[in-house]
Amino acid sequence: MISKEDLVGSWQLESWTVGYSDRDDFTYPYGEDPHGLLLYTDDGWMSASIGRKERAPFPEDVAYRKIPDADKAEAFSSYFHYAGRYRVVDGDVIHYVTQSLNPNFPGSEQLRHAELDGQTLVLSGKDHVGEVIRFHSLVWHKLPPTEEREVIDSD
Numbered sequence: 001m002i003s004k005e006d007l008v009g010s011w012q013l014e015s016w017t018v019g020y021s022d023r024d025d026f027t028y029p030y031g032e033d034p035h036g037l038l039l040y041t042d043d044g045w046m047s048a049s050i051g052r053k054e055r056a057p058f059p060e061d062v063a064y065r066k067i068p069d070a071d072k073a074e075a076f077s078s079y080f081h082y083a084g085r086y087r088v089v090d091g092d093v094i095h096y097v098t099q100s101l102n103p104n105f106p107g108s109e110q111l112r113h114a115e116l117d118g119q120t121l122v123l124s125g126k127d128h129v130g131e132v133i134r135f136h137s138l139v140w141h142k143l144p145p146t147e148e149r150e151v152i153d154s155d
Contacts, residue, residue, distance in 0.1 A: 006116050012141050017137050018136050020132055036138075045083070045085060056074065079101065081101045084096045084099065097110060122137060122138070124136060
């Protein structure tokens, strides 16, 4: 069974798939090769960010507030983030959301079943959209610690 100590650290997303109670296919909310970072601290905080691998950049010569709303909506629909406290209970992780790009998430509890196999963490959960139950599965790989003077490559 997973413990808090197992989670502490940084995790890189490999995949996010969603299955549905009313059909047999799967979808990939941020494409088949999403980028994501999941952080768990030893003092009980977490942060998760996920985005499509290819995201159109904003024009560099236009102030953010002057970028058309449609362009901002496209950028924000290709990215997801939430953060807050967490705790481990009987092999599950509960995220207590305090901040989120989605304004409906703060104040919610996100229950995730956790399975750990070496350096691979699978978090699964479900939600309801109308009568349909969606089954989420996110596969993460543990990242090694960064050395104090290490040059960080964004790729």
